[in-house]
Amino acid sequence: MMxxxxxxxxDTTLGEWFTDPQSWTGSAGILASLGDTVVLCLAVILTSxxxxxxxxxxxxxxxxxxxxxxxxxNIGRALPTFAVAALLVPVSLRGGYGFEPWPIFIALxxxxxxxxxxxxxxxxxxxxxxxxxxxxxxxxxERAVLRSxxxxxxxxxxxxxxxxxGVQVVATEPIRxxxxxxxxxRYIRDGIGQNNATLTIGxxxxxxALAGITGLVFxxxxxxxxxxxxxxxxxxxxxxxGDADEExxxxxxxxxxxxxxxxxxxxx
Amino acid sequence: xxADLKGPAIRFRGVTKRxxxxxxxxxxNLDLDIERGSIVALIGPSGCGxxxxxxxxxxxxxxxxxxxxxxxxxxxxxxPVELRRGIGYVxxxxxxxxxxxxxxxxxxVPRSVGWDKARIDQRVAELAEVVGIEPSMLSRYPDELxxxxxxxxxxxxxxxxxxxxxxxxxxxxxxxxxxRSRLQDELLELQDRLxxxxxxxxxxxxxxxKVGDRIALLNVxxxxxxxxxxxxxxxxxxxxxVERFVGEGxxxxxxxxxxxxxxxxxxxxxxxxxADVAAGLAVIDELRTxxxxxxxDDTFLGWIPREELVPGADLASLERFLPAAQxxxxxxxxxxxxxxxxxxxxxxxxxxxxxxxxxxxxxxIRAGLAGDFDAPTEHAA
Amino acid sequence: MSMLLAARNPILxxxxxxxxxxxxxxxxxxxxxxxxMSVLLxxxxxxxxxxxxxxxxxxxxxITLFAAFVYTIPSVAFFGVLRTTPLxxxxxxxxxxLTGFTLLILVTNILDGFRAxxxxxxxxxxxxxxxxxxxxxxxxxxxAVPYMINGLRIATVTIVGLVAVAGIVGYGGLxxxxxxxIRRQFWSPLTIGASLSILLAILLxxxxxxxxxxxTPWARTARS
Numbered sequence: 001m002m003x004x005x006x007x008x009x010x011d012t013t014l015g016e017w018f019t020d021p022q023s024w025t026g027s028a029g030i031l032a033s034l035g036d037t038v039v040l041c042l043a044v045i046l047t048s049x050x051x052x053x054x055x056x057x058x059x060x061x062x063x064x065x066x067x068x069x070x071x072x073x074n075i076g077r078a079l080p081t082f083a084v085a086a087l088l089v090p091v092s093l094r095g096g097y098g099f100e101p102w103p104i105f106i107a108l109x110x111x112x113x114x115x116x117x118x119x120x121x122x123x124x125x126x127x128x129x130x131x132x133x134x135x136x137x138x139x140x141x142e143r144a145v146l147r148s149x150x151x152x153x154x155x156x157x158x159x160x161x162x163x164x165x166g167v168q169v170v171a172t173e174p175i176r177x178x179x180x181x182x183x184x185x186r187y188i189r190d191g192i193g194q195n196n197a198t199l200t201i202g203x204x205x206x207x208x209a210l211a212g213i214t215g216l217v218f219x220x221x222x223x224x225x226x227x228x229x230x231x232x233x234x235x236x237x238x239x240x241x242g243d244a245d246e247e248x249x250x251x252x253x254x255x256x257x258x259x260x261x262x263x264x265x266x267x268x
Numbered sequence: 269x270x271a272d273l274k275g276p277a278i279r280f281r282g283v284t285k286r287x288x289x290x291x292x293x294x295x296x297n298l299d300l301d302i303e304r305g306s307i308v309a310l311i312g313p314s315g316c317g318x319x320x321x322x323x324x325x326x327x328x329x330x331x332x333x334x335x336x337x338x339x340x341x342x343x344x345x346x347x348p349v350e351l352r353r354g355i356g357y358v359x360x361x362x363x364x365x366x367x368x369x370x371x372x373x374x375x376x377v378p379r380s381v382g383w384d385k386a387r388i389d390q391r392v393a394e395l396a397e398v399v400g401i402e403p404s405m406l407s408r409y410p411d412e413l414x415x416x417x418x419x420x421x422x423x424x425x426x427x428x429x430x431x432x433x434x435x436x437x438x439x440x441x442x443x444x445x446x447x448r449s450r451l452q453d454e455l456l457e458l459q460d461r462l463x464x465x466x467x468x469x470x471x472x473x474x475x476x477x478k479v480g481d482r483i484a485l486l487n488v489x490x491x492x493x494x495x496x497x498x499x500x501x502x503x504x505x506x507x508x509x510v511e512r513f514v515g516e517g518x519x520x521x522x523x524x525x526x527x528x529x530x531x532x533x534x535x536x537x538x539x540x541x542x543a544d545v546a547a548g549l550a551v552i553d554e555l556r557t558x559x560x561x562x563x564x565d566d567t568f569l570g571w572i573p574r575e576e577l578v579p580g581a582d583l584a585s586l587e588r589f590l591p592a593a594q595x596x597x598x599x600x601x602x603x604x605x606x607x608x609x610x611x612x613x614x615x616x617x618x619x620x621x622x623x624x625x626x627x628x629x630x631x632x633i634r635a636g637l638a639g640d641f642d643a644p645t646e647h648a649a
Numbered sequence: 650m651s652m653l654l655a656a657r658n659p660i661l662x663x664x665x666x667x668x669x670x671x672x673x674x675x676x677x678x679x680x681x682x683x684x685x686m687s688v689l690l691x692x693x694x695x696x697x698x699x700x701x702x703x704x705x706x707x708x709x710x711x712i713t714l715f716a717a718f719v720y721t722i723p724s725v726a727f728f729g730v731l732r733t734t735p736l737x738x739x740x741x742x743x744x745x746x747l748t749g750f751t752l753l754i755l756v757t758n759i760l761d762g763f764r765a766x767x768x769x770x771x772x773x774x775x776x777x778x779x780x781x782x783x784x785x786x787x788x789x790x791x792x793a794v795p796y797m798i799n800g801l802r803i804a805t806v807t808i809v810g811l812v813a814v815a816g817i818v819g820y821g822g823l824x825x826x827x828x829x830x831i832r833r834q835f836w837s838p839l840t841i842g843a844s845l846s847i848l849l850a851i852l853l854x855x856x857x858x859x860x861x862x863x864x865t866p867w868a869r870t871a872r873s
Binding site for chain 1: 660721722723724725726729730732733734803806809810811813814816817818823824827828830831836839840842843844846847850851854
């Protein structure tokens, strides 16, 4: 674990560090660290979306567990990721599973499930009831209503939720390096340890770049797989201006909607 | 604002409003006098400047040019804040303060102008009664009330400091037709007691006809096309625009507006029970009807068909047909028409608390439509 | 061997808790202090930014963009970079990032709150002769309060979690205990630090919930 660091001289510049092949290769090299981070983030995002999206869509379609979900989401958002991961470290070691990946994996899943669940739940719930009624009236089964009407119409909001959560995972994953793990966070950790600004800034640049790429990948995926009709819908919809006079009344202020309105949840 | 109690309560003189960035006027050179204690409905298609005109009265919008006086004082000479505290304002979305109880909402202006608590409490209780809000609702919050109740609270809030002028912008536009009709009735009852000067913007001609003492019909670009009583507007549209706006069914609308009391009094085919058959025949021949009504002083006794009126018969002992079709002086002509159409005798008896006051026929109503219902009607007693 | 190790180094040893209570208490205090300071500071700055945004509409975009940018800086990176600057191990090294992280949450919620005041309510306030100041403080601010509380709630809970992360630079309240545990592979301080910071987050969350209900009785009755 924390042994695989290589001390670099403090007067090394960022340019030198990034251009030195030695920085990139080896078990503590950038490529290996990047690989560690990407694999973990992908696993987390995949697991969280598979857990959160279908459950939320199903519950929202049947208007089930509104209060319980709101309550669980709130508790979930109150959980500090770093503390949760730390708490799991000794448990994992005891079980013989090592410092990672389980503690950080579980903590990151707990971090991302609530916002994904929330955005999906709200998105499906807020689909125009007229469209849902029309589908039912035409003899769609409940399953078909959810799959071919509610989910496509809710997809924009759901994708936004996934993208935000994905970027969040990448930005939070570096805590792993401080809990006995690896990944891109190691350069920040080593930089602090060696009081070397080049390493901390270099690591920060790598993480920021990965977060940016993650956002782009999500947007590209969204464009690729979203139904044409829904894409058109978004492109042609008149932008909701920020004109306060046009804002709707303070009608829907239950726990759920107000959190949704805030758009940003707890991160890291 | 107690100066000049003789002139109109609100006076527009050459008022023009042009919003920045627009080419046409929202309101164009408007002259309008609004009589104290009357209800004036501003109506017209969208873009006619009716709401703009209303909002210029309490300076929510400033006119580009022209003069507006409220109770004889130029509004532009008064600070908006003080002016507005003296003018009640009711809007469609009500705009109750969601964070304040109903009582606190009603008390807004009295509090602003510094009434003491006892006086405010008394006034709130009084207004709740006036607009028909249960005292138990006073401690609730707006979200707990129905649309109709909220609108009542809105009216109470506007009336709180007893302003002489009340501005209403589509006040009943957001409630369902049944509630709307009831709120309109309540407004008229309220006005009978309070005699405020009310300016009401509406897009509903029926509402304007029902509650307005006068109607100001505006056209797109803020041009006043006609300013008249509802009956005059329906009877004598000033031009094509008014005629088209008022539309079909003008006569039916007027019938809904005028009452039986607006028709000249006429006894109709009726004789005293003490008269003889010849006199009775003479009456129905002259009026060309098939039925003769019998009265005893001011009690209507019933109808006798023409076949029964054989010479020598005693009128008082002939079989009489009852009940007669009845209307009251306050019945609208529309409902009188309805009754006449479904009655066997084609005549409705006017009954004023059971006392015979005359009769109404189709012919009378038609004649009435040709005339002017606004003109005072002489009723021979 | 490992059994022996486990016996000596249990996940939580109560005697440690009792012996080290003074340190734990200090850590809790520092944790709370950093949380409240950064949220308070963040709220003051956000209120200012929101005021600018409401006054000059065009500035809302850039303000939000700036806050969102700060928000997406990974916390360990922000702390780490400041740690290697001349700020070193001062309180600013943690306070600046913590405050920065609150901005997006607070600004958006404050703006949402003011935008949630229905136009009809503002119009009614004007029409009843309220001065702009009076309207702001007796109508708009109270209506926006639930949104502000909600923002403060999310911000506070977020910051409780991030103060623990600040343990990586040795200035993080309960986070210091977590880091000590990791470094020494001695689990009692880690378990105590981690559980207490989770508990703190949940308690503060609950506290805000109750505060919100208490401050906004109109929203409570409407909801029931």
